[in-house]
Amino acid sequence: xxxxxxxxxxxxxxxxxxxxxxxxxxxxxxxxxxxxxxxxxxxxxxxxxxxxxxxxxxxxxxxxxxxxxxxxxxxxxxxxxxxxxxxxxxxxxxxxxxxxxxxxxxxxxxxxxxxxxxxxxxxxxxxxxxxxxxxxxxxxxxxxxxxxxxxxxxxxxxxxxxxxxxxxxxxxxxxxxxxxxxxxxxxxxxxxxxxxxxxxxxxxxxxxxxxxxxxxxxxxxxxxxxxxxxxxxxxxxxxxxxxxxxxxxxxxxxxxxxxxxxxxxxxxxxxxx
DNA sequence: CCAGTATCCTGCAGGC
DNA sequence: TGCCTGCAGGATACTG
Numbered sequence: 051x052x053x054x055x056x057x058x059x060x061x062x063x064x065x066x067x068x069x070x071x072x073x074x075x076x077x078x079x080x081x082x083x084x085x086x087x088x089x090x091x092x093x094x095x096x097x098x099x100x101x102x103x104x105x106x107x108x109x110x111x112x113x114x115x116x117x118x119x120x121x122x123x124x125x126x127x128x129x130x131x132x133x134x135x136x137x138x139x140x141x142x143x144x145x146x147x148x149x150x151x152x153x154x155x156x157x158x159x160x161x162x163x164x165x166x167x168x169x170x171x172x173x174x175x176x177x178x179x180x181x182x183x184x185x186x187x188x189x190x191x192x193x194x195x196x197x198x199x200x201x202x203x204x205x206x207x208x209x210x211x212x213x214x215x216x217x218x219x220x221x222x223x224x225x226x227x228x229x230x231x232x233x234x235x236x237x238x239x240x241x242x243x244x245x246x247x248x249x250x251x252x253x254x255x256x257x258x259x260x261x262x263x264x265x266x267x268x269x270x271x272x273x274x275x276x277x278x279x280x281x282x283x284x285x286x287x288x289x290x291x292x293x294x295x296x297x298x299x300x301x302x303x304x305x306x307x308x309x310x311x312x313x314x315x316x317x318x319x320x321x322x323x
Numbered sequence: 324c325c326a327g328t329a330t331c332c333t334g335c336a337g338g339c
Numbered sequence: 340t341g342c343c344t345g346c347a348g349g350a351t352a353c354t355g
Contacts, residue, residue, distance in 0.1 A: 051347080051348065051349085052349090053349095084349085084350070084351090109349075109350095124349080124350085125349090126348085126349060126350085127347075127348050127349060128347095128348095162347090162348085164348075164349060164350075165349095166350090180350075180351090213349085215349085215350075222348080222349070223347090223348065223349090271347090272347090312348085313347095313348065314346085314347075314348085
């Protein structure tokens with residue numbers, strides 16, 4: 051479940067190990083991801099291009115192959131980018147492989163196929179329907195000032211607002227639950243029924259939990275791993291997500307699991323109001 | 324416009 | 340042991 055910290059972990063690993071390398075052959079097969087994977091188009095455009103750098107916007111990874119364009123990657127639910135020795139076994143659901151040297155490959159693996167890979171021409175970023183609509187980067191220094199007022203004018207539950215990428219870019223189900231628990235705010239509380247100082251506290255906790263998770267290399271619940279194969283170490287620090295039925299680590303009351311905005315939502319009825 | 328729900332997809336856990 | 344069901348969730352199309 052790659053959210054901002056997991057994508058940032060992937061970005062850093064690729065920046066460290068793959069920046070400056072050139073793409074050789076491109077292998078893959080047309081498969082239906084969130085949109086169809088255009089292998090033929092990538093085969094035409096990628097070979098010979100240099101990986102100039104890796105950027106992140108929300109949960110999107112942007113691979114710059116200047117000046118030709120940018121490869122836009124979203125990991126969806128189960129997507130992984132792996133740096134592998136060419137001789138290493140190919141995992142099931144490997145949809146795309148970029149050769150990066152005599153024995154090095156970058157592989158995109160995505161069993162559930164909620165991911166996305168598409169080619170952006172220079173200038174496309176500003177018009178891309180999803181990319182251009184993304185909201186505030188929560189770790190940006192402007193977030194504490196800009197985000198609370200946006201939450202304050204909405205009637206939807208705060209959990210749903212945190213998950214709305216057009217408001218905040220990069221928060222998913224795990225870190226939304228954690229931030230609300232840390233802030234002591236009920237996930238179903240409407241934004242407009244929450245005092246501004248509490249919203250400021252919430253944004254602060256969103257930033258804190260994301261920042262800590264980035265430091266730990268993300269959260270591995272089932273299968274997240276960095277391109278080098280490292281697991282994220284933040285799971286042990288989760289206090290809400292995955293702890294339904296267990297005592298709240300603040301007050302001891304059993305945490306409950308509700309369904310909110312179509313998502314499992316673990317929270318404490320006593321601490322979160 | 325806004326909020327809520329169904330949908331895509333596979334793997335896995337739990338029930339019987 | 341094996342089959343079935345439901346759940347996991349990121350983005351988005353759709354409904355009310």
